[in-house]
Amino acid sequence: MQKALFVSGKRKYLFCADQNGMEILQPVIDLAVAEKAPYEIYSEAQPLIEWLKKQKMGCYLYVAAEWAKLDSLKNLTEEVGFSEEEAQYIGYGERWVKVFCCRCHGITEVILQEKQEIACSECDLLLEVSNHYSRLKNAYLGYVAKL
Known part of the structure; x- marks a missing residue:
């Protein structure tokens, strides 16, 4: 299983994952909290694309999902404007x-x-x-x- 790596010094951290993905991201979330950095966790109350469009420059995105869903999520985040340098994609399950x-x-x-x-x-x-x-x-x- 892949591990998320904490990238220090970002303006804000964004976490997008399902329940299993949140377990993978929890150590990184803990590091963001310890650094007293602003962060936001995506909730399914609003469409993901709308949530991503509201974010400002300098944010760092973590996405954890099943491999089957990860490619479409990556395409969506790139469409909104997140580059490979501004995001980490962590997959789990059968690939x-x-x-x-x-x-x-x-x-x-x-x-x-x-x-x-x-x-x-x-x-x-x-x-x-x-x-x-x-x-x-x-x-x-x-x-x-x-x-």
């Missing part, structure tokens, strides 16, 4: 990822695990899933597995 084949350029979807080898769904080549991610392809690069 489906796309793997880009280095031979045929086919895309295979798998549940991500450490040191994983998969067969390409297009050409059947045995691939090792790397940690090299392509934003263009929205996939991790699959290298030829060493036999």
Whole structure:
């Protein structure tokens, strides 16, 4: 499971998560409280996009959600104007990822695990899933597995 890292010295901290995500973010919330920094926790009483639009520059955003929901939340926050330097995205649970084949350029979807080898769904080549991610392809690069 990923851990949230506290980034000190921000104008305000924003926390957006479901119940399980709040458990992940609690140590960071505690650090923000100890630093006496202003913070806000998103409640589902208002739409997320409206809440994000009301925030001012200098805020730092933490989002913790299931992997299945995290991409759409990240897209939403980027649409509002949060950059990668102004936010952390922490996922939990089962994670489906796309793997880009280095031979045929086919895309295979798998549940991500450490040191994983998969067969390409297009050409059947045995691939090792790397940690090299392509934003263009929205996939991790699959290298030829060493036999």
